[in-house]
Amino acid sequence: MKLYNTMSKTKEEFVPLEEGKVKMYVCGPTVYNFIHIGNARPMIVFDTVRRYFEYKGYDVNFVSNFTDVDDKIIKKANEEGVTAEEISKRYIEECKKDMEGMNVKPATKNPLATEEIGGMIDMIQTLIDKGYAYEKNGTVYYRTRKFEGYGKLSHKNLDDLQSGGRSLLVTGEDEKEDSLDFVLWKPKKEGEPAWESPWSEGRPGWHIECSEMSKKYLGEQIDIHAGGEDLIFPHHENEIAQSEAANGKDFSKYWLHNGFLNIDNRKMSKSLGNFFTVREIGEKYDLQVLRFFMLSAHYRSPLNFSAELMEAAKNGLERIVTAAEHLKFLLEGAKTENMTEKEQAKIVKSQEFTRKFEKAMDDDFNTADAIAAVFDLVKFINTNTDGESSKEYLQNLLSQLVALTDVLGIIVEKEQEMLADDIEALIAERQAARKERNFARADEIRDELLAKGIILEDTREGVKWKRA
Ligand code: AMP
Numbered sequence: 334m335k336l337y338n339t340m341s342k343t344k345e346e347f348v349p350l351e352e353g354k355v356k357m358y359v360c361g362p363t364v365y366n367f368i369h370i371g372n373a374r375p376m377i378v379f380d381t382v383r384r385y386f387e388y389k390g391y392d393v394n395f396v397s398n399f400t401d402v403d404d405k406i407i408k409k410a411n412e413e414g415v416t417a418e419e420i421s422k423r424y425i426e427e428c429k430k431d432m433e434g435m436n437v438k439p440a441t442k443n444p445l446a447t448e449e450i451g452g453m454i455d456m457i458q459t460l461i462d463k464g465y466a467y468e469k470n471g472t473v474y475y476r477t478r479k480f481e482g483y484g485k486l487s488h489k490n491l492d493d494l495q496s497g498g499r500s501l502l503v504t505g506e507d508e509k510e511d512s513l514d515f516v517l518w519k520p521k522k523e524g525e526p527a528w529e530s531p532w533s534e535g536r537p538g539w540h541i542e543c544s545e546m547s548k549k550y551l552g553e554q555i556d557i558h559a560g561g562e563d564l565i566f567p568h569h570e571n572e573i574a575q576s577e578a579a580n581g582k583d584f585s586k587y588w589l590h591n592g593f594l595n596i597d598n599r600k601m602s603k604s605l606g607n608f609f610t611v612r613e614i615g616e617k618y619d620l621q622v623l624r625f626f627m628l629s630a631h632y633r634s635p636l637n638f639s640a641e642l643m644e645a646a647k648n649g650l651e652r653i654v655t656a657a658e659h660l661k662f663l664l665e666g667a668k669t670e671n672m673t674e675k676e677q678a679k680i681v682k683s684q685e686f687t688r689k690f691e692k693a694m695d696d697d698f699n700t701a702d703a704i705a706a707v708f709d710l711v712k713f714i715n716t717n718t719d720g721e722s723s724k725e726y727l728q729n730l731l732s733q734l735v736a737l738t739d740v741l742g743i744i745v746e747k748e749q750e751m752l753a754d755d756i757e758a759l760i761a762e763r764q765a766a767r768k769e770r771n772f773a774r775a776d777e778i779r780d781e782l783l784a785k786g787i788i789l790e791d792t793r794e795g796v797k798w799k800r801a
């Protein structure tokens with residue numbers, strides 16, 4: 334299995350630090366608004382990377398943070414006259430809903446920056462003790478030139494950075510020893526959330542957050558660190574400088590970066606007005622379509638979002654789901670149990686598509702080619718099954734299709750509708766709970782039914798229910 338490592342600029346064979354295990358950290362969003370479809374791209378592609386490792390039998394420890402302290406969050410909180418915490422909590426919840434809609438698996442852990450400040454302070458102190466950081470008037474800076482490998486990820490040269498940096502030096506930062514130095518801790522300004530530290534009451538810089546959270550939840554050395562390509566510099570370069578200087582070890586073995594999502598061939602931005610939130614797309618399409626669209630391109634290529642491409646994704650997805658439904662329909666009516674010899678030979682042929690899928694995914698997660706293999710399997714299913722097919726044969730084809738679409742995070746099996754008897758039983762249990770004044774249980778049952786699309790109505794004739 335090969336993956337493209339931004340650090341070496343080549344496709345490398347994946348060798349885990351620990352056999353059978355993958356430790357993976359993906360930089361998560363800053364939560365000050367609904368996530369946009371650009372933010373959705375790393376979520377979907379790295380969830381697919383995770384799913385493929387799991388398909389291959391790896392045990393994946395997947396950590397992805399929420400940046401819940403940041404200038405943009407504070408600005409939004411001031412605009413609304415609420416606390417920064419209220420803003421971040423609100424949009425974390427909304428983000429999780431979008432992720433569920435896109436069938437992104439919950440992370441093993443979603444650390445919040447604001448809950449890890451103590452560890453960040455310790456890491457900054459270690460950097461000061463080792464001579465990699467210094468304090469000036471309550472601000473702590475990282476001494477960039479002290480770290481020998483600086484620039485190794487982004488392939489930037491310190492002197493080029495320096496000449497660019499001078500003109501960028503912001504007022505207030507002229508106390509830095511060097512224009513290349515970056516902030517690890519900054520004192521608070523009026524009305525900002527702040528924490529006590531040995532240097533000032535203030536808050537951490539953005540880069541130290543990820544260094545600390547990946548160390549705490551995955552250890553000093555990890556297999557994969559990932560995010561959008563805009564994070565290569567300075568964010569990931571700075572994370573490497575911090576983590577490797579503090580821990581004295583190489584940080585991540587592989588660095589994966591997704592390409593950008595554009596809209597109508599232009600950079601997606603709020604100011605250009607060509608900007609969509611996942612929520613907006615969800616009003617028009619099932620978010621499975623958005624997921625399928627994202628995976629139609631290689632994760633490192635730029636991807637253009639347009640109405641035509643979304644329609645194409647919708648049609649493609651429908652073809653796959655229809656093939657699965659066709660198999661299930663045939664399975665219900667199938668008369669013979671076991672495969673015939675002819676069917677066995679056909680299964681051998683169909684397995685070529687699974688191998689083609691794996692070959693594509695083994696080549697730096699080429700989901701575009703992997704999807705082509707799924708379509709090959711779909712075509713095979715449509716032309717090689719009928720009312721005479723055996724159960725075993727149909728089930729084998731369905732299992733293959735589901736295994737592959739599972740890797741892509743595409744759901745082809747609709748959840749079974751709840752049976753009327755089961756609904757009635759739950760309603761009876763709810764009535765009993767109410768009688769015992771166990772309202773918590775009664776509400777729980779109502780919510781459970783609602784989640785399955787069953788709406789309850791208390792009427793004079795008793796409780797009635799309907800499907801949403
Ligand atoms: P942010 O909230 O800006 O820190 O972004 C969260 C994640 O979304 C990062 O991994 C970014 O690189 C990624 N990202 C932001 N905009 C885009 C875009 N237009 N296309 C692809 N990835 C993006």
Ligand code: ZN
Nearest residue numbers: 360361543568
């Ligand atoms: Zn990060």
